[in-house]
Amino acid sequence: MHRVIKPPRGLANVDFAEVWEYRELLGFMAWRDVVVRYKQTAVGVLWAFIRPFLTMVIFTVVFGRIAKLPAEGVPYPVLTLAALLPWQFFATAFGETANSVVGNGHMISKIYFPRLILPLASTAVGAADSLVSFFFLFVLMAYYRVPPSPHIWALPFFVVLCTVFTVGLGLWFAALYVKYRDMRHLIPFITQFGMYVSPVAFSSTIVPAKWRFLYSLNPMVAVIDGTRWSLLGTARLYAPGIIAGCIVSLLLLVTGVIYFKQTERIFADLI
């Protein structure tokens, strides 16, 4: 085995083979975060479904009963939960991913491993959480006797889209956070405020047609609409919006990986 260590030149290239070589570490890191999250908690993994459950109840009361937003012929709790799941996956995974490098700063300055492992493991933790909540959605659908729509085959596509967007944005913020500690304030803002500009508590059909495309530049619009459509068969999909969401997400992922790799070189010097 021969390895050369020399100063970096030009664009960093992404060594996916090396990330693959370290896949066990990725697994262990994700497992550590999941285990630690629920250690010494009384109800443990139940938290993964208590949070979306409580949010759903509040939304149903505030938006469904008080504000009387349209529910497209589906029980309001189901409509909300179908959107809350992808949203909470994004919010949890994005928050964890954006924090992953600074949060593990100690490791970064003491040992080498492909740095991409950290954001990827954090996303996996968010995914594990969401998996639990998904079961809850199916229970709720059974309770309200809402049959899965015939479009359910498309669900994996929107899951992938959501993951691509989350990882892309997460990589950008994980790297930015190392350089600019302002991100500490911006990250929670995105995960909180973002919910109001995404169609979580309402259906995106209430957005006026002329604003629809602009609105769809937020990839979570495509993700949430798509999830509702494939699970519940609500309103027709707005194709330009889905395409825009895909392009924005892919762009974020590609540039995110490049920016992360580029900044990675100075992580140990900055942390």
Place this chain on the structure above:
Amino acid sequence: MAEIIVAQGVGKMYRLGEPTAYRVMRERIAELLAAPFRRRGAEGPKDEILWALKDVGFTIDDGEVVGLIGKNGAGKSTLLKILSRITEPTEGRIDLYGKASSLLEVGIGFHPELSGRENIYLNGAILGMSRQEIRGKFDEIVEFAEIARFLDTPVKRYSSGMYVRLAFAVAAHLEPDILIVDEVLAVGDAAFQRKCLGKMRDMRSQGRTVILVSHTMPTISSLCQKVIWLDAGRVKMIGETAKVVTAYLSEGAKREISWSPRMREPFPFNYESVFVARGDTGESIDPIPADVPVDVVLDYVISQPLMAGRIEVRVAGETGETLFTTTSADNLVEHVHEWTQGRHRFRCRIPGNFLAPGVYHISVSEPRGGYDIVRDSVLSFTISEENSLSARDARQGRIAPLLEWTRE
């Protein structure tokens, strides 16, 4: 023998002008906004440049155990970080012909909430071991760490000694071609340190290449065939261990007869200063005549409650071999004593007519509660030939005690 590491012209530059810790975005935005209005040529304050390493070159052969020595800030850690790929060099090139693992700290990634068993797997993975490899060595690791009974206890309930033992045990079972080790052997109690040194000797006999940073010259002398001495970011000397260590220590001898740490660390025990003084007049002076007692004075501060312990003073000769060790609890039955918070002083008197003329190096231990770290060769003093027995007739021996002779 085949070369396994070849370094040529390695340099690492840091800019001190730009905040190295992190940049606040506001400043960056302000800079961008101000840019069009700035006169050309007036580029603001010039960045100060620091070369932590410069023109460092060496070769290490397969199977060599090499010591890396130098004062604090000489660039040892930077070199280790570049060799372990944690940071990249600014210039130069290093060729590594083998799989390298680094051990800059024990217990990286340990999580206090996880059990000993879980942490073994996690830490092993971080160090680059596969799950299968860890499983294969699991029993060995547990036995080495002596924690079998506490395997399923969260490590936050471990004593610091157990914690360190477990952390080192995982690392000690790595099997890379090249092992890069920072001063991690300086942890744990004496018995465990001996065990670790034994493990290092095993690695040497297995033909592994080891690069080892240590401030403890006896460790370097007993383990390494070759030593690289870094000074202010450059290689000052490379060569056979005995030669380099002697040169390093004799340069140290020109240094101070008193020492105080650069900054106070977040531990309950901190030294304020350690110095040498004449036992008769109390004057801090060098050299000291051979018939005058030498006082080693240790001023320290206890800022938080600390587990009972003791301070150790080691006196070493010119080549770094320890002549003797003495502790603040030697005349106590328990080997340790309690600490009270506040400023305190210990005085340790080395009698007159005891040491032979020459240079002596003093190392002191720092109790951390449960384990000690050693501050190596913090100061040196000279015993002059004045009134010395051994100078009178050029006697052999590092000590020249005035003993009682009676004719019967």
